[in-house]
Structure formats: C-alpha cells, structure tokens
Amino acid sequence: MAPLLDVRNLTVVFDTPAGIVHAVNDVSYTIEEGETLGIVGESGSGKSVHALSMVGLIARPPGRIVSGEVFFNGRDLLKLPEHELCNLRGKEIGFVFQDPMTSLNPVLTVERQIAEPLRRHFNLSKTQARERVVELLDLVGIPNARARIGQYPHEFSGGMRQRVMIAIGLSCNPKLLIADEATTALDVTVQAQILDLVRDLKKKIGTTVIWITHDMGVVAGLADTIQVMYGGRIMERGPVDAVFDDPRSAYTWGLLKSLPHGGKRGDTRLYQIPGNPPHLTSEPIGDPFAPRNAFATERCLTETPPLKQVDDSVIGHKAAVWYDLRQERRAEEAQP
Numbered sequence: 354m355a356p357l358l359d360v361r362n363l364t365v366v367f368d369t370p371a372g373i374v375h376a377v378n379d380v381s382y383t384i385e386e387g388e389t390l391g392i393v394g395e396s397g398s399g400k401s402v403h404a405l406s407m408v409g410l411i412a413r414p415p416g417r418i419v420s421g422e423v424f425f426n427g428r429d430l431l432k433l434p435e436h437e438l439c440n441l442r443g444k445e446i447g448f449v450f451q452d453p454m455t456s457l458n459p460v461l462t463v464e465r466q467i468a469e470p471l472r473r474h475f476n477l478s479k480t481q482a483r484e485r486v487v488e489l490l491d492l493v494g495i496p497n498a499r500a501r502i503g504q505y506p507h508e509f510s511g512g513m514r515q516r517v518m519i520a521i522g523l524s525c526n527p528k529l530l531i532a533d534e535a536t537t538a539l540d541v542t543v544q545a546q547i548l549d550l551v552r553d554l555k556k557k558i559g560t561t562v563i564w565i566t567h568d569m570g571v572v573a574g575l576a577d578t579i580q581v582m583y584g585g586r587i588m589e590r591g592p593v594d595a596v597f598d599d600p601r602s603a604y605t606w607g608l609l610k611s612l613p614h615g616g617k618r619g620d621t622r623l624y625q626i627p628g629n630p631p632h633l634t635s636e637p638i639g640d641p642f643a644p645r646n647a648f649a650t651e652r653c654l655t656e657t658p659p660l661k662q663v664d665d666s667v668i669g670h671k672a673a674v675w676y677d678l679r680q681e682r683r684a685e686e687a688q689p
Contacts, residue, residue, distance in 0.1 A: 355424075355427060356383035356384060356385050356386075357384055357385060357386040357388075357425065357426065357528060357529060357561050358383065358384045358423070358424070358425050358529060358561075358563075359383045359422075359423070359424040359425075360380060360381055360382050360383070360403075360407065360421070360422075360423050360424075361381050361421060361422040361423070361424070362379050362380070362381055362420055362421045362422070363377055363379070363380045363381070363403055363406065363407070363418070363420070363421035363422075363423060364377060364378055364379055364380075364418070364419040364420045364421055365377035365399075365402055365403065365406045365411070365416060365417070365418050365419065365585075366416070366417050366419055367415045367416050367417070368414060368415045368417065369415060369634075371634055372634040373634065374633045374634055375585055375633045375634075375635075375636065375637050376399055376402045376403075376416075376585055376633060377399040377402055377403040377406065377585045378399070378584070378585040378586050378637050379586065380399070380403055380421075380582075380585070380586065380587055381587075381660070382580060382587065382590060384529075384561060384563065384578075385561075386528070386561055387559055387561055388561055388562075388577050388578060389555065389561070389562040389563075389564065389575060389576045389577045389578070390562070390563050390564070390576060390577070390578045390579075390580060391564045391566065391571070391572030391575060391576030391578070391579045391580070391593070392404075392563065392564070392565045392566070392579075392580045392582060393566060393567060393568070393569055393572055393579065393580070393581055393582070393608065394567065394581060394582035394583050394588075395567065395583065395630055396567065396630075397630055397633070398582040398583050398584065398585065398630075399582050399584070399585035399586070400533075400565045400582050401451070401533050401534070401565055402416075403582075403585075404531050404533060404563065404565060405533075406418055407423045407425075407430055407431075408430060408438065408441070408442055408446055408448065408531075409430070409433075409435065409438045409442075410442075410448075418431060425441070425445070425446065425529070426445070426528070440474070443470035443473070443474060443524070443525055443527070444470070444474040444525045444527065445525075445527050445528050445529065446527055446528070446529045446530075446531065447521075447522035447523055447524070447525070447527035447529070447530040447531070447560075448522055448530075448531050448532075448533070449515075449518050449519055449521075449522040449530065449531070449532040449533065449535045450518065450533055451533050451534040451535070452534075453506070453511070453514035453515050453517065453518045454506075454511075454514065456518060457506040457514060457517065457518065458506070459505065459506055459507060460505070461505070462502065462503050462504065462505055463486075463490075463501065463502055463503075463504055463505070463506065463509070463517055464483060464486050464502035464503060466517070466521060467486045467489060467490075467502075467517065467520050467521050467524055468482040468483065468485070468486050470521065470524050470525055471485050471486075471524055471525065474525050475525070483502065485524070486498075486502050486520075487499050487502060489520040489523065489524055490502065490516075490517075490520055492520070492523070492554065492557075493516040493517075493519050493520045493523075493550060493554075494516060494546070494550055495513055495516055495517070495520075511539055511543065512539055512540075512543035512546065512547065515535060515536070515539060515543070515547055516547070516550070518535070519532075519535070519547070519550065519551070519554075523554060523558065523560070526558055526560070527560060528560065528561060529560070529561045529562075529563065530560045530561070530562050530563070531562075531563045531565070532551070532562065532563070532564050532565065533565045534565060534566055534567070535547065535564070535566075536548065536566070536568075536571065544571070548571065548574060548575055551564075551575065552575065564576060569608055569609065569612055570612065572593065573593060573597060576593050577592065577593065578590065578591065578592060578593065578669070579591065579592075579593045579596050579597075581596070581602060581604060581605045581608065583604050583630075583641055583642050584630070584631045584633065584637065584641025584642065585633060585637065585641070586637070586641055586657075586673065587660050587673065588602045588604045588605060588642065588672065588673055589601060589602040589604070589605045589671065589672045589673070590660065590669070590670075590671050590672075591663075591667060591669050591670030591671060592667060592669060592670065595667040595670045596670065597609065599667075599670075599679075600678065601663045601670070601672035601674060601678050601679070602642070602672045602673065602674055602678065603642060603646045603647070603648050603649075603674075603676075603678055604626075604642045604645075604646070605672075606678060606682075607624070607626040607645075608626075610624040611623065611624050611625065611626065626645060627645055628644060628645035629645075631644070637657070638654075638655065638657070639652075639653055639654045639655050639656055639657055640653040640654070640657065640658055640673070640674070640675065648676045648678065648681040649676065650675055650676055652675045653675050653676070656675070657673075658673045658674050658675045659673060660672070660673045661673075
C-alpha cells in the first residue's frame with residue numbers, strides 16, 4: 354500500500370538581496386496513513402518552509418521550488434494547478450499555523466472563520482455550517498460553544514484561540530493535518546491540554562498528523578516517528594523510542610542533552626550545543642552540522658552523508674552521518 358504522503362528530493366530556495374538562501378535541501382521521506390510524525394530542529398532548519406512548500410503556501414517570489422516531488426494520495430502536489438491545490442487545502446490537508454494571534458482575522462467572527470472552508474468545500478447552507486461550527490467548538494473543548502460562535506478572536510484566551518485554529522484545521526475531516534509550532538506560544542498547562550486534545554481527536558477521526566516543533570518533549574509524548582532537521586536537511590529519522598534511546602546523529606544527541614533533567618537545583622548546568630547554525634546563503638556542502646560537531650571527520654566537511662538505515666536492530670531508524678556516534682561516545686566516556 355502506498356504511503357499517504359511521499360516527499361522526494363524536495364529542494365527550496367529563496368532569492369534575497371544577500372544571495373540565494375538554501376532553505377530546504379534534498380528532503381525525502383514518507384508518512385503512512387494514521388501515523389503521527391514529529392519534526393524537530395532549531396529555528397531555520399527548514400521545518401516550516403518545507404511543509405508550506407508542499408502545499409503551495411510559500412511566497413513566490415522570493416521562494417522557488419528548485420526540484421522534487423510531493424505525492425499525496427498518488428497526486429504530485431507540486432504539479433497541480435492552483436485551483437486544484439485550493440480544493441485540497443482545508444478539505445484533505447488541514448493546516449494549523451504558528452500564531453493564532455496573527456493567523457485569525459481580528460475583524461471576523463469565529464463562526465465565519467471556521468465556516469469558510471465548510472461552505473467552500475461542502476456547499477453547506479449558513480444554518481448547516483453554523484451547526485457544524487458548534488460541533489467543532491464542542492469537539493475541541495470550548496465551553497458554551499453556541500453562545501461564543503459570534504465572538505471575535507480577541508474575546509478568546511490564547512489557548513482558546515489555538516483550539517479555534519485546530520477546529521479550522523479539522524473542520525473538513527482532512528486526511529492529513531499539519532500543525533506548525535501549534536503550542537509554542539502557550540503556557541505548559543494549556544500546551545498539555547492541546548496535546549491531549551490532538552491525541553483524542555486522532556483516535557476519533559483517524560487523521561494523519563505532522564507536528565512541527567522545536568520541543569523534543571512534545572514529540573516524545575505525541576509522535577510515533579521523529580524526524581530531526583538541521584540546515585535544511587534530515588539528520589535523523591526513526592521511531593521515537595529508538596531515536597531517544599539510541600541517537601546516531603551528533604545533532605540529535607546534542608538536542609537530547611539540552612533537555613532539562615531532574616535533580617537538585619544547581620547540580621548541573623544546562624547543556625548548550627556549541628557554535629551557531631549555518632549561514633544558508635552558502636551552497637550546502639558536506640554535513641551541515643560538521644562545524645559544530647566534535648566527532649566530525651574530514652569527509653563530513655566535503656561530502657554530504659546520505660540518510661540511511663543505521664543497522665538491522667530497528668527498521669526505519671536512519672541517520673545521515675559518516676561517523677559512528679556510539680563508538681565515539683564510548684571513547685569519550687572512557688577518557689579519564
């Protein structure tokens with residue numbers, strides 16, 4: 354059975370006054386129906402840009418899709434005319450954007466914004482759309498939904514606005530939901546509520562989810578598969594437990610070491626990955642993480658490592674490395 358989404362060699366650049374920004378570089382992966390994929394990495398790693406590019410939402414110009422194919426249900430999204438993409442967006446592919454403060458229109462009621470994709474894709478009457486809006490707001494946990502549909506975004510809290518965004522993304526029961534930093538601006542209590550909500554909705558509706566975030570903890574509690582990106586490339590990918598327990602990319606290992614751990618206050622300093630992210634205005638050569646990696650070899654600086662299976666122990670656990678992180682860590686730990 355073919356995967357729901359099959360991304361092949363996607364490359365995206367932006368033309369800027371400072372030069373060409375190589376935002377996404379030869380990204381390939383698949384996601385199966387019903388799977389939850391968590392995509393993590395620092396700001397500028399290509400997480401959001403590659404997702405927006407897939408559904409035709411980057412500004413062109415300055416953005417350009419240089420190469421690649423993105424098959425969704427057997428159709429290449431990059432070759433579809435704009436009107437067909439518009440028919441897919443919202444109906445079969447839902448999107449939850451980063452910041453509900455700016456993504457929701459402040460001068461339109463919540464009802465009108467949730468009802469828009471329903472009336473466009475299903476030709477519902479105003480009354481039918483209103484009933485569906487109430488159902489959706491109930492589904493995402495907004496109390497007294499019928500009384501609140503006529504309110505404006507500023508009358509909702511940050512967490513409630515995010516629930517409205519999720520309601521819009523799920524309004525047409527899409528096959529794929531892409532959530533881009535959907536909990537970043539929320540406090541930890543509201544964040545936990547949103548994650549519980551997504552898990553419950555996934556069970557009820559069966560939607561496939563791509564969850565884009567910089568928070569490894571969120572991915573650990575939500576995703577089936579994790580994909581680590583850096584410098585516009587996939588550095589590591591695999592089942593969440595396998596990657597967390599046995600990372601094979603030094604970048605993944607650095608992210609995991611950066612997580613706060615329990616213990617008495619003052620016991621240890623929080624780990625910080627040395628160096629700075631790459632300048633993507635330069636042509637990508639070799640392993641993009643090599644300048645910050647103490648285990649990098651000469652080959653890492655000149656030759657781009659392919660994303661390949663790390664061993665036979667866990668199917669689907671892949672890393673783009675020229676070094677053996679396990680061996681290097683053992684050697685480092687053995688030093689007095």
